[in-house]
Each structure stands twice: as C-alpha cells, then as structure tokens.
Amino acid sequence: MTTQFYDRLSNDLTQLLESGVNCDISIEVGVEEVNIYKVHSIILRSRSPYFKKKFDEITFNENHVKVLKLPNISVKVFSVIIKYIYSGKISLEKLENLIIFDLLIASNELKLDELVEHLQSHLVNNNASWLRLKFAQIYLKSYQIKNFKIIRDFCDDIIAKYPNVIFESENFHSLPEDILISILKRDDLQLEEVKIWEYVIEWGKAKNPTLPTNFNEWTSTNFVTLKETLKGCLPHIRYFSISGEDVAEKIYPYQQLLEHQLFSDINIKFIAPTKPISSIMLPPRKILNTTLPTRNTSIPLSSDIITNEHALEISSWIDREENPYIENNPYEFKLLVRGSRDGFDVKTIYNICDKISKTIIILKVEGTGEILGGYNPLEWENNNSQLKKTKDSFVFSLKTANMKNSILSRAIGRHYSIIGFPGDLVLQFGSALGLIGNLKTQKRCYCMKSSEYPKPIRSSEFISPVSILPSKNSLFSVKEYEVFKISPRK
Structure with missing residues (x-):
C-alpha cells in the first residue's frame, strides 16, 4: 500500500512560491493593474505545456532571468492560477462568476486542461443561472474554444429546448455560419420546421443588407446572392416536414434558392405521397409530446395576459x-x-x-x-x-x-x-x-x-x-x- 502525503507537498511548494528563493522567471501580468510574479521555471514547465514552450522561446536578460508578459490575464485571475500550479488547490467560493469565467479562459490559454474541465463543471453544476443570463456571450465563446465541450453541451441543450433564446436574440444575425449549421443539424430542436426556415432566410438577408427590402423588387441575381450565402444551411432544413400550406406560403416565394429537383420532389410528396423521389429526406425532428414550458419558472403565474x-x-x-x-x-x-x-x-x-x-x-x-x-x-x-x-x-x-x-x-x-x-x-x-x-x-x-x-x-x-x-x-x-x-x- 502506498501512503500519499499530498497536503504536505502542496504546503511546501506554496511556501517555495511565497519565499521567492531561486526564482529564474519573472511574469508580468495585467495592463492597468500590473503585478510581477517571480516563479520557478522547472515547476511551471512540468505543469503546463504553454509555459514549457514559452520559456524555450525567451532568452535570459542580464540578470539571468527570463521575463514573460501576459497583459491579457488580470492580476486577480493569475493569482488564483499560480497558486493552483504550485499547490494543486483552488477555491472558487468567494469569486464572482465573471472572474471564474475569465479564469476558465486563461486556464485554457495556459493549457491547464485539468483546471479547464473543473471550472466548466463548476459553472454548469453550481452557476447555471448565470450561464443562462449571459447566454449569448457564453455560447459564442464555447464554440470559439474547442476545449469548452462541457459548457457547449450545456448551451446546446438549452437551445434545443428553448430555441427562441438564440433565434430571437439580438445577436442572432451576427451568429457565425458554423454555429447556425450546428443548431440546424439537431434532431431535437423544439421548433416548427417552417419557423426554422423563416429564421434561416432572415439570417441570410441580414448577411446581405443590400438586398431589396421590397420582395417584389427582387431579381434573379438577388436570389443567387442569398442562395450562395445560405448554401451551407439549406441542406439541413427538413423540407418534407413542412405542411403544404406553409410550403405554398413560405417556401414557394423562395423556390429559386432550392435545387429544381428538390422543389419538384417537395411538391410530388404532397400530390403522390407514396411515389419515390431522388432528393434526400431528412427525418422529422423529435418534438416532445408534452409542450415545453417557455423559459419556465417553478411558481405558477396567475395571469390571463402575460406568459x-x-x-x-x-x-x-x-x-x-x-x-x-x-x-x-x-x-x-x-x-x-x-x-x-x-x-x-x-x-x-x-x-x-x-x-x-x-x-x-x-x-x-x-x-x-x-x-x-x-x-x-x-x-x-x-x-x-x-x-x-x-x-x-x-x-x-x-x-x-x-x-x-x-x-x-x-x-x-x-x-x-x-x-x-x-x-x-x-x-x-x-x-x-x-x-x-x-x-x-x-x-x-x-x-x-x-x-x-x-x-x-x-x-x-x-x-x-x-x-x-x-x-x-x-x-x-x-x-x-x-x-x-x-x-x-x-
């Protein structure tokens, strides 16, 4: 049986950091509030691939010390990180949620994978309401940083259940194409297919502000422009899940966006449902039988006017x-x-x-x-x-x-x-x-x-x-x- 004395080791290394003895690296953190941390390269190298690479790139100054500047990390955040690197301990109870999220971003930059996973789990399990409050900001960041899978899965689940959170948000028109496509691919998106079609058209128009506002003035060139913008999105619409009435009202005016064979097959399915077609038929989305509460609260609202x-x-x-x-x-x-x-x-x-x-x-x-x-x-x-x-x-x-x-x-x-x-x-x-x-x-x-x-x-x-x-x-x-x-x- 192996006896482990991690607490003593953690305390000894923390004291080594605080003593400043034999430090060979100087790290400058922050912009307006700048702090200098004197640290030991051998410890930071062993804990982070980021520091190992950076220290190899930096040369010693005349005092035989390497200087690394991290202006994009705040003093408050780096103080937590450096204590974690030396001691293996972290306390989040007294930190504001925004600081914890900044800590997550910095930990990812410094390639502290263990800490990245822990911080994501902490936010999802203990601060979910704050993530929902800052949803648009958090969601975009989770897709920009591939290591934020735990938070990304959390956000995807919210979007599937409450799609208006993103489709009706002020940031919808600026949503990157790859994120929109990832949403459209979901089988569990709780939204009528015709509404999804309308949102995609709206997004495409927003990307082309020079398109005529009066639809009667559109030319073939305008449709080509919109089709090019939406070429990555259109294949993920479940056209055969849209009613005939909605096809006539919503799809027909934009038929030039679709390939001729696809539009023909959509119409054939209404005329002769059993006749084979050549277009790919995506399966209907898995809409829950029970109506999902819209942004639910646990206390019933006694109102005949508001939701x-x-x-x-x-x-x-x-x-x-x-x-x-x-x-x-x-x-x-x-x-x-x-x-x-x-x-x-x-x-x-x-x-x-x-x-x-x-x-x-x-x-x-x-x-x-x-x-x-x-x-x-x-x-x-x-x-x-x-x-x-x-x-x-x-x-x-x-x-x-x-x-x-x-x-x-x-x-x-x-x-x-x-x-x-x-x-x-x-x-x-x-x-x-x-x-x-x-x-x-x-x-x-x-x-x-x-x-x-x-x-x-x-x-x-x-x-x-x-x-x-x-x-x-x-x-x-x-x-x-x-x-x-x-x-x-x-």
Whole structure:
C-alpha cells in the first residue's frame, strides 16, 4: 500500500512560491493593474505545456532571468492560477462568476486542461443561472474554444429546448455560419420546421443588407446572392416536414434558392405521397409530446395576459440585467387586481394597492392586442395626490404574436416619474403611459411623448406629441388589466 502525503507537498511548494528563493522567471501580468510574479521555471514547465514552450522561446536578460508578459490575464485571475500550479488547490467560493469565467479562459490559454474541465463543471453544476443570463456571450465563446465541450453541451441543450433564446436574440444575425449549421443539424430542436426556415432566410438577408427590402423588387441575381450565402444551411432544413400550406406560403416565394429537383420532389410528396423521389429526406425532428414550458419558472403565474417568458423579462428589467432571464425567476408575481374580477375603474387600483410598493401594471389594449405596462417601485397612495421622482420605474410593451420584440423605457429621474390623482381617477407614469377613469368603457388611456421616459413604447401612429391633452389617435381602452405585487422568491 502506498501512503500519499499530498497536503504536505502542496504546503511546501506554496511556501517555495511565497519565499521567492531561486526564482529564474519573472511574469508580468495585467495592463492597468500590473503585478510581477517571480516563479520557478522547472515547476511551471512540468505543469503546463504553454509555459514549457514559452520559456524555450525567451532568452535570459542580464540578470539571468527570463521575463514573460501576459497583459491579457488580470492580476486577480493569475493569482488564483499560480497558486493552483504550485499547490494543486483552488477555491472558487468567494469569486464572482465573471472572474471564474475569465479564469476558465486563461486556464485554457495556459493549457491547464485539468483546471479547464473543473471550472466548466463548476459553472454548469453550481452557476447555471448565470450561464443562462449571459447566454449569448457564453455560447459564442464555447464554440470559439474547442476545449469548452462541457459548457457547449450545456448551451446546446438549452437551445434545443428553448430555441427562441438564440433565434430571437439580438445577436442572432451576427451568429457565425458554423454555429447556425450546428443548431440546424439537431434532431431535437423544439421548433416548427417552417419557423426554422423563416429564421434561416432572415439570417441570410441580414448577411446581405443590400438586398431589396421590397420582395417584389427582387431579381434573379438577388436570389443567387442569398442562395450562395445560405448554401451551407439549406441542406439541413427538413423540407418534407413542412405542411403544404406553409410550403405554398413560405417556401414557394423562395423556390429559386432550392435545387429544381428538390422543389419538384417537395411538391410530388404532397400530390403522390407514396411515389419515390431522388432528393434526400431528412427525418422529422423529435418534438416532445408534452409542450415545453417557455423559459419556465417553478411558481405558477396567475395571469390571463402575460406568459412566464414575459414575467422573466420583466424581472430582468427590475434587476437591470442586460439579457432576459431564461428560467428560475428570482421574483414572485402575486396578483392583486384583475379588471374582469375586481372592476376596471382606476379607483379600484388605488383602493386595493394602497400603501403597496413594487407593483407591475399590465394592460391588454382593446383592438390591437398590444400588452403595455409600467413598474412602480414606490407606494401607491389612495388618499393623497403624488408627484414622485425615481430612476427605478419603467414602462414597456411586451413581445406578442404581432410584435417581434419587447420595448423598455426607463425613467431618468429628472422629472415626475410617478403621478397619481386618486380623486380624479388618474394614474400616470410621467406622460409616457396614462390611465384615466374606467379603463374598459371610456377609452381615455394614452401614450404620449415623454422627456421622463424617452423611448416610446408604441408605434409613432399611437403616440401623442407632447401637449396638455393627448391626441385622439393615442387614446385607447383595455380589454383586460392586471396588477401584480413583485416580491423576492422565498
């Protein structure tokens, strides 16, 4: 039986690093904050192929010391790495997730494979919510660095289950072709094939901004250009899984992108399903029988207007996160008021929400189906008029079937962000969103240009210019409304 004394060995080598005795290498780390580490080449050579190669390339200076500069690695990250190299130990508990990810990138650069695998497993097993929050950034990096297989598999699984995370992201059009192709190859991508086709066309058009915006103006040359751009993507569409109606509506206008035989075979399959064809028929994707929750939360959302995905997006706005949460909502949405249950009069909101802070008001607009709303971090007051300033309130319109992306407009805190006149049945988020009287029967709600909430949350035809009274075209009534109390999840 072999007895191992690794702890003693680890401590002795750590003391050797701290002593600085017999060091023959000087490593300069960082740019703005620069630190110099005096180390032993024989130890770093034995632990890292990167250092072995670099030390062979560097010559000794007049003090018989080799100097290596690593400006792209921060002092905080390298301090962890050098202790690991000498001691074989690492502690991640007190490190921020971003530092851990930077540590992973640096470890890969320095060819510390054992550490690369450990850090990936740590992030996936212990910090999955952060990976989802920074999904686009993490996903692209995982494909740029081949050793990030654990994180790449984690991201691929999310994309398969929640494809809108990438297809509806702001970064979709800049997605590299090889990454898009890897997504299209997945048999378990939980998305209708015709939607995949539409996203691929959208991606191809974005790569060719000179293509006519008016499709009726397209020439054969335009189709050739788009076909060349999509030549690596088109073979991975499951054309024979698309319905005849969708082929006629979505595929037919772009038939010039497809080889003549393929388009002919697609049509033959609808006319004579049993007739043999020469084109390759990719198998249908393995769509789960049970509907996957869209960006699921474990607490049911009691709403007739918004989805869990909407709630996650609102929560990310409250936390001022750059990217929407994907799952594990940190907040509970407690329903306080619903128009169809409690009444549509603004007075109802004041009565029920009196002295309650951190509330979200959600409106479903009659006629257009728009979902508008506002977040008030302050208390509503039933018996007092209020003119209050805050930088933490915001108004918004949410993504729907007719609206591709949500719009967020934050208060700047310079003017009155929250305005309440209970006696006059008036409730306002500056002048950006106003609720007046009976929300269902009176058609007095409005959106107006606002210096407090600079970004309009409706299209220009429904936004009133700055004035004393809103314009007629900006007035609307609501089909339904809800008010939620937002609380941290217990």
